[in-house]
Amino acid sequence: MFSKFSIQSKYTLVFVVAILLVAVGFLLGVQDLKVKQLRNEARAVAEQVVSFRAWVAGSGVVWVDKLSPDFHDYLGKKMVHEGELMFSKNPALATRELSTIVAKSATRAKFRVTSDEYRNPANAPDGFESKAINSFKRGEKSGYVDGVDGGTYRYAQPIFVAKACMRCHGDPKDAPKEVIEKYGDKKAFGYKVGDVRGIISVSLPDITLAEVMSSFVNPYTIGLVGVAFLVSFLYTQFGLIRRMQVLTAKTERIAKGGFDEEITAPKGAADEIDQLAHAVDMLRRSLVIATRHLQKRKP
């Protein structure tokens, strides 16, 4: 089927196919790199949340002396001197408020803290988050769970119960009365140190193929592929095709009786066209000897 194609056309076809295969291989590699990049970004955010929560839990709760209109939720309140009120925010509440601020900011990564046993309905997990919590609790996954869901990269990592959490998530008898007053004594108690209490869930806009392509397909890559094609094109044209055309023309002249058409080729050449030239020249010499014999035998 390719017999009507010249070497140059066949070669161009091979070049295009090879470039396409390299491009596909490259994109598969980039896909992997992309997920690693997103995962690192998400993990960095999650670790900051862990640190922030550890800071609040280490102090028990944080006390604020006024409630801003956007963040009027609090756990407990107490009167300080001269009738001034202070309000407390527990780790999860403070984290939820931080999450709201971050969600409104320009950062790509948004996060939230959620649990299968949530006290606050605003912390209820969605489908991806429920699955992640279950796989951590069953011990199927330990470090993180991630995936792409409708153009969004989702990442979850477990939050474990530490000693500082036991006061509010261990035995309800030890719990501060504000917790019992606000959430009752049933929800999110009975945990032990080391239990999976919930997850930090991070979402990031997925990096699209078009974005990946735009950073790799630039004038330089296109130019380099062009130069690679040109170099190989010139080699095929002058290093192979041109030499074969010359050899064909000489062989045709010999076939028509031009036995003195000498074909020179370097001795012991590794180049296959030189070897072919050498073989043709040997054939020519044999023809010369054979015709001489024939002429001698003539009466």
Ligand code: HEC
């Ligand atoms: C001062 C009491 C207190 C301490 C200490 C505390 N928590 Fe909580 N935790 C709460 C309350 C109250 C809620 C409900 C928060 C809300 O309204 O968003 C909560 C909620 C949570 C949630 C979110 C799910 C839900 O129930 O809505 C997680 C996860 C969580 N806590 C984990 C921890 C971990 C881990 C620690 C220790 C590092 C800890 N908590 C320490 C009181 C506490």
